[in-house]
Amino acid sequence: MNHDVEPAPDGIWRPVGFLLTMLGFGLRLDTPWQALGGLLIFGGAMAAGAGLWPLVRRRRVGAAFARSAGEE
Amino acid sequence: MSPACRPGTAAAAAGVVAVAVGLALRGLAQTPAPPAVEGGDAPLIGPRVRAWYRGVLSPLEQRLVLGRVHPDALTGAQLVVSVFAGMAFWCGWIFLAGWLTILAGTLDILDGGVARGGGRASARGAFLDSVADRCAEFAIFLGLGAFFRGSWVQLAVAIAAFTSLMVSYTRARAEGLGLALQLGRVQRPERYVVIGVGGWLSGLVAHLACPLLGRPTHAVLAAAVVVLAGLSAWTALRRTQGAARALAGPSPS
Numbered sequence: 001m002n003h004d005v006e007p008a009p010d011g012i013w014r015p016v017g018f019l020l021t022m023l024g025f026g027l028r029l030d031t032p033w034q035a036l037g038g039l040l041i042f043g044g045a046m047a048a049g050a051g052l053w054p055l056v057r058r059r060r061v062g063a064a065f066a067r068s069a070g071e072e
Numbered sequence: 073m074s075p076a077c078r079p080g081t082a083a084a085a086a087g088v089v090a091v092a093v094g095l096a097l098r099g100l101a102q103t104p105a106p107p108a109v110e111g112g113d114a115p116l117i118g119p120r121v122r123a124w125y126r127g128v129l130s131p132l133e134q135r136l137v138l139g140r141v142h143p144d145a146l147t148g149a150q151l152v153v154s155v156f157a158g159m160a161f162w163c164g165w166i167f168l169a170g171w172l173t174i175l176a177g178t179l180d181i182l183d184g185g186v187a188r189g190g191g192r193a194s195a196r197g198a199f200l201d202s203v204a205d206r207c208a209e210f211a212i213f214l215g216l217g218a219f220f221r222g223s224w225v226q227l228a229v230a231i232a233a234f235t236s237l238m239v240s241y242t243r244a245r246a247e248g249l250g251l252a253l254q255l256g257r258v259q260r261p262e263r264y265v266v267i268g269v270g271g272w273l274s275g276l277v278a279h280l281a282c283p284l285l286g287r288p289t290h291a292v293l294a295a296a297v298v299v300l301a302g303l304s305a306w307t308a309l310r311r312t313q314g315a316a317r318a319l320a321g322p323s324p325s
Contacts, residue, residue, distance in 0.1 A: 011130070011131030011132075012131045012132050012135055014128075015128055015129065015132060016132070018088075018092055019175065021088055022085070022088075022089075022171045022272075023168070023171065025081065025084070025085035025088070025167065026160075026165065026167045026168030026171050026172075026275070027168065028078065028081045029078050029081050029082060029085065029167045029168070029275060029279055030160070030163075030164070030165035030166065030167055030168045030275065031165055031168065
């Protein structure tokens with residue numbers, strides 16, 4: 001693993017978002033701390049969304065390139 | 073003291089888990105398979121899954137190395153999270169406990185990776201990590217035992233705790249006698265996965281089936297404990313057998 005390069009931020013946000021979301025669901029399902037659980041689900045969804053968005057964008061750009069190449 | 077049934081929240085959580093599993097399977101399919109370990113006692117979690125999970129954690133690991141986070145801090149965090157997981161099992165917060173167990177296992181992977189990546193791997197760190205691992209496992213089994221108090225599953229928890237300890241002990245003792253004993257169906261990552269995923273699924277199933285059954289029941293977690301007890305006993309026996317066979321030759325002294 002090369003530690004000299006800065007890691008891609010979206011690669012960090014995906015697991016962190018999933019972690020927070022599941023913690024939030026855990027609190028909502030099992031404990032009386034409903035508000036904190038809701039907050040964690042919201043924060044986790046935001047973080048996971050921030051991590052997943054570049055993947056979706058890359059795929060869209062890739063599909064657009066493939067389409068334009070096909071048209072030619 | 074699990075509160076009321078929450079099937080709606082459980083269904084939402086199951087939806088998120090389904091999306092995550094879909095993404096994970098996609099990632100897994102794209103992960104090249106490292107060479108498998110030869111022999112009949114290869115770990116249940118194969119090299120491909122391990123490589124994929126390390127790949128998922130790799131950006132986080134890099135960030136921790138760049139942030140100069142000390143691996144001992146991650147070992148300490150693993151212990152604290154395991155104690156919380158044990159407490160959550162004790163309270164009957166099974167979904168949360170399962171998830172915290174998975175988190176503790178993840179921190180266990182991260183501390184070694186950060187130590188190696190940051191050039192801080194040492195015999196002292198490895199020793200502290202092993203001690204913390206045993207304490208962390210004890211905390212989780214203690215919580216499980218308390219949750220299943222008064223039930224036959226408590227006996228399965230006791231057997232799982234003992235045999236898990238024996239899996240680690242047989243390896244440590246064999247290594248002390250100069251024998252490398254790496255193989256075994258159920259090692260520490262497998263234990264975290266069986267208990268963590270078992271608790272996690274049990275929490276989901278309990279809340280989803282709650283309107284039908286009238287109360288949350290944790291048969292999935294009980295099954296996971298029984299499976300873990302059996303597999304750990306098998307692993308400890310196989311290791312003992314393997315070490316005894318390898319050490320059967322004449323003593324060098």
